[in-house]
Structure formats: structure tokens, C-alpha cells
Amino acid sequence: MENSNHTIPGFCPNCGSILPMLTQVGNVRCFACLSTYNASVFGNMKAEYTIEFNTISNKIQNQIKPEKGTDGPIVERKCPKCGNNRMSYATLQLRSADEGQTVFFTCTKCKFKESENS
Numbered sequence: 001m002e003n004s005n006h007t008i009p010g011f012c013p014n015c016g017s018i019l020p021m022l023t024q025v026g027n028v029r030c031f032a033c034l035s036t037y038n039a040s041v042f043g044n045m046k047a048e049y050t051i052e053f054n055t056i057s058n059k060i061q062n063q064i065k066p067e068k069g070t071d072g073p074i075v076e077r078k079c080p081k082c083g084n085n086r087m088s089y090a091t092l093q094l095r096s097a098d099e100g101q102t103v104f105f106t107c108t109k110c111k112f113k114e115s116e117n118s
Contacts, residue, residue, distance in 0.1 A: 010041075
């Protein structure tokens with residue numbers, strides 16, 4: 001995109017389309033007009049990525065005591081067999097990709113199992 005002889009970095013100077021990301025040293029080709037440019041068309045652009053992970057503080061970590069024999073995380077859900085209000089769960093994608101997952105619940109007390117299609 002040109003405006004008074006000024007080219008915007010990352011855009012094709014010929015047609016104004018967004019250029020594909022430069023992954024290696026060399027030339028880049030515009031998908032729209034098929035013009036080829038060297039890396040200078042990106043100017044001094046820099047890509048910087050930061051990946052942050054959730055962390056659990058030591059205080060909270062010491063309060064979490066996993067229950068023996070559970071099949072996954074614990075949720076408040078009433079067991080239809082014994083009435084216990086804590087069940088563990090696990091999820092699987094059993095049906096086609098455009099449908100929801102299947103959630104398997106296990107009672108933490110009597111080990112009764114049930115499933116739910118979400």
C-alpha cells in the first residue's frame with residue numbers, strides 16, 4: 001500500500017495485500033498479485049512472543065489434597081446412586097469433531113460411573 005511514496009511494512013507495495021510471514025532469509029511472494037520482494041519490505045518489524053502459564057502458589061498448592069482413586073478433577077455433582085456430592089470427571093471426544101465431547105463422571109465414594117454428552 002503506497003501513500004506519498006511511503007510503504008507500510010508487511011503489506012505488498014504493489015496491491016496492498018498483507019504479505020505472508022517471512023520464515024527464513026530470502027524473498028517473500030504476495031499471494032494476491034504474485035509480486036516477489038526481499039525481506040526489506042518488512043522494514044524493521046520484529047515479532048516477539050511471550051507464553052505465560054498459570055501457576056499455583058505454594059499456599060494454594062498445600063491446600064489441594066488429591067483424593068485416592070479418583071479418575072480426574074473433582075466437581076460438585078450429586079451421585080444418583082449414593083447421594084454423595086463429589087464426583088471426579090474425565091472427557092473424551094467420542095463422536096464426530098463437530099459435536100460435543102463425552103464427560104465421564106465417577107463418584108468419589110461408591111465409584112458409580114455415568115456419562116453425559118455435552
